[in-house]
Amino acid sequence: MPNPITRRRFLAALGAGTALGLAACTSTKQAVTATATPTGPVRQEVTLRAGIQEVDLGGRTASAWTFGTLPGPAIRATAGDRLRITVHNDLPEETSVHWHGLAIPNPMDGVPGVTTPAIAAGTQFTYDFVVPDPGTHWFHPHTGLQLDTGLYAPFIVDDAAEAGRYDAEWVLVLDDWTQGVGREPQRIFDDLVAAGEQRGGMMHMGGMGMGMDGGDVSYPMYLINGRPPNDPDVLRVKPGQRIRLRIINAGADTIFTVGVAGHTMRVTHTDGYPVLPVTADLLQIGMGERYDVLVDVGDGAFGVVAQPAGKNGQALAVLRSASGDTATDLPPGYPVTADALHADPSAMLPRAEAQTTHDLVFSGSMAPYVWTINGAAYGHAKPLTVSPGERVRLRLANMSMMSHPIHLHGHTFGVGRDGPRKDTLLLPPMARAEVELVADNPGRWMLHCHNAYHAEAGMMTRLDYTT
Ligand code: C2O
């Protein structure tokens, strides 16, 4: 549970009066007046319960916050379906649900104080929207560090027009895990803030943390589908079958390098959109990103291995087509990253000149523990503004020695000239990137680093539409 004293101390450390973190602005007045209630028949009624639950992690019992299971129950729909999703909050504090990757109307986006009311403890809220975008998406709270307690689940949207050229499909949710076995996320955050105060002034610039890409937090466990390597999730298949893996990085502070032992992967989609297929031994996946790959399974048992970048340990799942030991060795080499990919023509934005350009500089430090966009923590900066219908270019510059997965709500962007269409882009240390989007979904939209600790420490801003 968030500790109000440490939270207050953190606010004081930054200067008073700022709402920070994913829970930003929970105390400000709701300014949302629009109701986004769609018309048309409801295709699915879904009920989710967020609550505290004991989970078994390979023989260790942990008290987790979940949507009933770990990961939560996947939502599966077809593009164009109207869904009504009622979320009951059995947690001891308020929560929310953000539908990561779905460009839905602003009032359903699930950001307390900005788009959607928070769901108070003991109450419920019904989200009602038409699912627009096919692909591998997911959902999680947009409240404090709740994402790192176990509250996440896949949201898979089928494309009625896409013929599945594969025999089976497997959704793999990667996670870095501490809740109930190590320090609780809020405690980790408070410790980062306290350590930043003590070191005051040392280690400025760049936030080296645990080293390049190593994140700010070391985790006792890494999971795939809620399971540690000693009790992995197993998919039984037949030799020669073609399997579609839908891989979601739900980690809070961990970039994973993923591979399938003894196999290459055919990368077909990222963040739901098709790319020109590329063959990869290894694939790098930042927090919030999704990749779909095809694998032609050989004869045996093969680990789907996710190595946490710059950290010790690994996450494992097993593709099994025969009895015997599981191969878990991945080849050496560099993983494929988003900048090596090109959008499928169907996923490209129409060619056009940008009408508005915004520069975004990402930086921060470990001492004090503050992460910023354009020099300001969330709440200290004015939102970026765009006009409805505009073509918008965002020039992203990472001026720190850590990677930041940059996520925009309510939209997708094209990376560079012909790079992939995405909603979350992993920006390596000191790297730059240009992305473009069409401002076609009015509202107030979060734009933030998907490292939950960086977002909580201020690395968030907003893209607001002028009217
Ligand atoms: Cu997946 Cu603003 O979040």
Ligand code: CU
């Ligand atoms: Cu970050």
